[in-house]
Amino acid sequence: MSKFKKKKDGGLAPINTASLPDIVFMLLFFFMVATVMREDTLKIKNSLPVADQIEKLDKKNPVSYIYMGKPSENYRSAGTVARIQLNDDFASVGEVASFIAAERAALREELIPFLTVSLKVDRDANMGIVGDVKQELRKVNALKINYTTGTGDVSTNME
């Protein structure tokens, strides 16, 4: 019957996982504090260029986002040239004015002159579309803009 003899020693003691929840909670809290909820689902490629002379976007003032870039893989039907995205969908240049009007309508009146438009433009987009959007913004008198960028050395932009 020695076949069924229990192995008493030689087996490794199980690793104590009692502190695992603590570690995971720590990670969880880090992510909860350091990140924000996604505002829009991006349908475009949006890797921002980098710059080093940047200022923080003042979050005390209202901010509207305009995204530009090539449609991502899943939205190839929308073409391969850079498009504008407002809220959750593609838009044409002409829709920028009504978008700004809608953003302003949602604000308290005294905050309207402080509305900043953050342009999140993909680094491979052409300036043509950006210029068109800027011209539209001038027409509706939304003059405060911010070219949102990452932080880094500009020489890495051209690669």
Next chain:
Amino acid sequence: MAKRAAPEVNAGSMADIAFLLLIFFLVTTTIEKDSGINRKLPPIEETEPPIIKQKNIFTVLVNKNDDLLVEDEPMEIKDLRQAAIEFLDNNGDGSCAFCKGAKDPKSSDNPDKAIISLKNDRETSYAAYISVQNELVAAYNNLRNRRALEIGASKGFPKMNFIEMQALHKDVRWNGNKKKLKDLIDQIKLEIPQKLSEVVE
């Protein structure tokens, strides 16, 4: 009577619950990029543009291949900052007391009159445009920092450059003399105004 110990709660699934929450937050959130180059667009107006002397304009042209043409000479992006600083700091008419430029009569009169004109093609990539914008803003910041270090000490803000002054002014926890600092920042902004114009076809 012996006290009976409370039965222990099985916490084995705690890690699973925490992981679930963690993954939820990883998927639904982003680390937001909330900094960039602030610009103010010019309002649309019908008034005739003022006539500006050619020597007070520093033209920067970015073509569709992202090549730079600065004052009709091709240039690398890494040299742009220095070229812009030399242009702004030139002080051709000698009216700028703090400038250290070459006083070249063919370049700008003083920082107040100097204008940088940026023109880009429709096919210019956004990355190139931002790089150029960044270098031009850097040129202004460089001069403003130098000026801030010069006059900051006499105004009660020694050893502080312009960027630090602005950061301090925005800092809500700082309880120094905000008004005095604001005046100093405005004075530097007035002495070295950011006159960056963009050409729209």
